[in-house]
Amino acid sequence: xxxxxxxxxxxxxxxxxxxxxxxxxxxxxxxxxxxxxxxxxxxxxxxxxxxxxxxxxxxxxxxxxxxxxxxxxxxxxxxxxxxxxxxxxxxxxxxxxxxxxxxxxxxxxxxxxxxxxxxxxxxxxxxxxxxxxxxxxxxxxxxxxxxxxxxxxxxxxxxxxxxxxxxxxxxxxxxxxxxxxxxxxxxxxxxxxxxxxxxxxxxxxxxxxxxxxxxxxxxxxxxxxxxxxxxxxxxxxxxxxxxxxxxxxxxxxxxxxxxxxxxxxxxxxxxxxxxxxxxxxxxxxxxxxxxxxxxxxxxxxxxxxxxxxxxxxxxxxxxxxxxxxxxxxxxxxxxxxxxxxxxxxxxxxxxxxxxxxxxxxxxxxxxxxxxxxxxxxxxxxxxxxxxxxxxxxxxxxxxxxxxxxxxxxxxxxxxxxxxxxxxxxxxxxxxxxxxxxxxxxxxxxxxxxxxxxxxxxxxxxxxxxxxxxxxxxxxxxxxxxxxxxxxxxx
Numbered sequence: 001x002x003x004x005x006x007x008x009x010x011x012x013x014x015x016x017x018x019x020x021x022x023x024x025x026x027x028x029x030x031x032x033x034x035x036x037x038x039x040x041x042x043x044x045x046x047x048x049x050x051x052x053x054x055x056x057x058x059x060x061x062x063x064x065x066x067x068x069x070x071x072x073x074x075x076x077x078x079x080x081x082x083x084x085x086x087x088x089x090x091x092x093x094x095x096x097x098x099x100x101x102x103x104x105x106x107x108x109x110x111x112x113x114x115x116x117x118x119x120x121x122x123x124x125x126x127x128x129x130x131x132x133x134x135x136x137x138x139x140x141x142x143x144x145x146x147x148x149x150x151x152x153x154x155x156x157x158x159x160x161x162x163x164x165x166x167x168x169x170x171x172x173x174x175x176x177x178x179x180x181x182x183x184x185x186x187x188x189x190x191x192x193x194x195x196x197x198x199x200x201x202x203x204x205x206x207x208x209x210x211x212x213x214x215x216x217x218x219x220x221x222x223x224x225x226x227x228x229x230x231x232x233x234x235x236x237x238x239x240x241x242x243x244x245x246x247x248x249x250x251x252x253x254x255x256x257x258x259x260x261x262x263x264x265x266x267x268x269x270x271x272x273x274x275x276x277x278x279x280x281x282x283x284x285x286x287x288x289x290x291x292x293x294x295x296x297x298x299x300x301x302x303x304x305x306x307x308x309x310x311x312x313x314x315x316x317x318x319x320x321x322x323x324x325x326x327x328x329x330x331x332x333x334x335x336x337x338x339x340x341x342x343x344x345x346x347x348x349x350x351x352x353x354x355x356x357x358x359x360x361x362x363x364x365x366x367x368x369x370x371x372x373x374x375x376x377x378x379x380x381x382x383x384x385x386x387x388x389x390x391x392x393x394x395x396x397x398x399x400x401x402x403x404x405x406x407x408x409x410x411x412x413x414x415x416x417x418x419x420x421x422x423x424x425x426x427x428x429x430x431x432x433x434x435x436x437x438x439x440x441x442x443x444x445x446x447x448x449x450x451x452x453x454x455x456x457x458x459x460x461x462x463x464x465x466x467x468x469x470x471x472x473x474x475x476x477x478x479x480x481x482x483x484x485x486x487x488x489x490x
Contacts, residue, residue, distance in 0.1 A: 176437060179309045180216040181358065183391045183432040184209070184456070185413035187251075187259075188225040189243035192419050193454040202247050205417045205455045206254035212431055212447075213255030217306035220313060220360060221416060222393045223259035223288075225268065228276040232269035237321055240268045248284035258302050260360040262290025262317035262334045263394065267325050271332045289360065290315025291327065291334045298327035298335040299342070301350040301357075309438045312354035316343045317362035318378060319394050337361065340378050344385035351386035356436045359387045362394045364412060367423055369397045369474055371411040376402075379409045388440035391432060397425040398467075400474030401444070403488040408434075408444045420453040427451050428467055444486040446471065 189197060197204055206213070213219040225241035226232075227248060234240040259281065267274050274291060281288045292298040301312040316337035320326060327333035337343040343359070350357045359382050363375045371379075371392075379390050383404050390409045392399065399412025414429040429451040436442040448464035449456040459467060465482065472480040479489050 177308045178435050178437050179218065179306045179311060179356070181311070181389075181434045181436060181442075182213060182216045182219040183360075183410070183413060183434070184219075184221045185393050185416040185429055185451075186224040186263075186396065187221050187417040188241050188265075188419070189227070189247035189417070190225055190241045193417065194244065196454045197247065200454075201250075203250040203254065206250065207455065208449070208458050209431060209456055210254045212433075216255075216433070218258065218304060218311060218313075219256050220258045220260065220358070220391070221256055222263060222360065222362070222413070223261060223277075224263055224265050224418075226266065226273040226277045227280050228269055228273045230269075230272060230276050232273040232276075235268050235270065235321070237268075239265070241265050242269050242273070245280045245284075248280055248286060252284050252286050256286065257304070258287045258289065258313050260290045260313075260315035260362070260393075261288050262298070262315040262337075262360070263362040264317065264319045264321055264325075266291045266317075266334050274332055287313075289313050289335075290317065290362075291332075293332045294330055295327040295333075295335070298333065299346040299349075301346070301353070303350075303353055309356060309436070310354040311436075312350035312357045313360065314343075314346045314350050314357065315360040315362075316346060317394075318374060319362050319364075337363070337378055340381040343378060344381050347382050347385040347387045355438045356388050356440050356442070357386055358389045358391065358434075361390060361392045363392055364395045364399065366394065366396055367425065368395055369399050369412065369425060371399055371402075375411060379411075380404055383407045383409075388436065389434055389442045389444075396421075397423075398428050398430065398471055398474075400471060400476075401478045401480075401486050402475065403478060406441070408442055408486065410444065410446075415451040416449075416456055417454060418451055420451070429456055430467075431456075445484045446480065446486060447484055 189202070225243040227243045227245055229245055232242070234242070261274075261277070266277075269276075275293065278288060278292065287302045287304075289300070289302050290298060292300070299314070299316070301314045304311050304313075314335075316335045318337040320334060320336060320338075324331070325333050326336035326338075335342075335346065343361075347357055347359060361375075361378065361382070363378065364371060375392065379392075379402070382390060388407055390407070391413060392409070392411045393413050395412045396415050396418075397412060398414045399410075402409040402411065410432055413432060415426055416429050418426075420427070427450055429449045431447040431449060433445045433447065434442045435445075446468065448459040448467040450459055450463075458464075464484075468480045468482070468484060472478065475486075477489050478486060480486050
């Protein structure tokens with residue numbers, strides 16, 4: 001009986017203890033929720049402050065680049081004894097010379113004839129503007145032995161794409177004098193790519209593109225890396241590249257004639273790295289545009305004559321991390337396109353020397369597969385100035401096409417010889433083939449490839465057709481045939 005009485009007397013005591021523990025748990029949860037709420041508010045406020053400061057910094061950089069470009073252009077014309085005149089010297093309609101420069105993209109860092117080709121006119125020799133034609137060393141001789149081709153995998157055979165090097169059924173002779181030009185996207189030989197090439201050999205990237213590159217009249221890629229073995233200091237930014245000069249011999253032997261240096265990695269190893277890159281390209285007989293020892297060299301075109309047609313290649317960039325990356329009168333750097341008129345003048349100067357002008361442009365936002373307004377404005381201005389074809393890059397993904405006044409703009413060529421990221425769209429790339437007449441009319445064909453680690457590999461027919469349809473959907477007013485021919489909708 002006493003035990004039962006003791007148990008009954010203790011029941012209320014246990015109930016109070018339980019209620020107290022529950023109250024404590026509720027209090028802890030409330031405090032935790034309050035702390036999380038305060039943390040979120042602090043993080044949100046910090047993010048807003050960072051975004052505001054980042055936007056202001058970008059605006060300052062863009063303004064400085066535009067001002068530097070204007071000063072450089074004025075100095076160059078003054079040195080030549082000319083005055084800025086006509087449309088090139090006037091602000092755009094509806095704009096004011098006092099308006100602030102537009103901001104740079106927010107994300108600065110966030111792929112059979114052995115006839116001997118005649119020499120190229122180098123576009124940006126160290127310390128000077130373009131030298132006279134014929135000063136660049138002659139390319140490989142026709143008798144030079146061809147490197148052994150790696151046999152394509154059955155499922156990835158170039159023939160399986162259903163695409164040929166020329167999708168046009170009309171013989172070239174029926175069109176008069178024509179040239180066949182080939183373009184590809186971003187190329188690096190550093191990081192994981194370098195490790196792979198040291199094992200497989202520096203000719204490894206070209207097993208599936210060598211024939212295309214060597215069988216055309218001119219091949220151009222975007223060299224997204226300094227190429228130097230010197231002791232250089234890397235730029236203070238997230239992604240910094242540096243590639244070995246050992247890569248340049250195989251690049252030239254694979255058929256690459258011209259590289260664009262106007263991009264946001266050309267000064268990754270500072271001015272010494274840029275100048276050493278130019279020297280190494282000259283030694284390898286690879287012409288270069290878009291950067292140089294001064295603005296005259298950076299904006300100068302490469303001029304080459306093929307099949308009786310004179311072709312000019314110019315390179316410019318609207319993606320530069322810092323204002324002092326832009327080339328100046330006595331300052332090495334890249335050809336800046338933050339001022340569209342600077343790019344337009346480069347095109348106009350090239351047009352006076354050539355039948356066909358091709359502009360290689362670095363622009364847009366990374367991993368975004370549609371062009372922004374800055375890209376469109378710059379493309380149209382360059383075509384108005386005389387460009388016959390525009391080939392863009394930087395986004396690391398393929399972007400769409402546009403036909404403007406009968407001239408083609410390929411807004412994004414994607415990665416080509418590059419590392420392999422986790423973003424699936426960056427695995428898609430292509431070879432862009434243009435057939436251009438002496439009067440500047442160009443037909444364009446896209447041949448789909450996969451951008452594998454350090455090597456482009458042709459897509460099979462099913463994947464190739466899927467990619468063509470996707471790019472067609474990104475290109476208003478454009479249709480792409482099953483063989484990759486890009487055409488304006490009728």
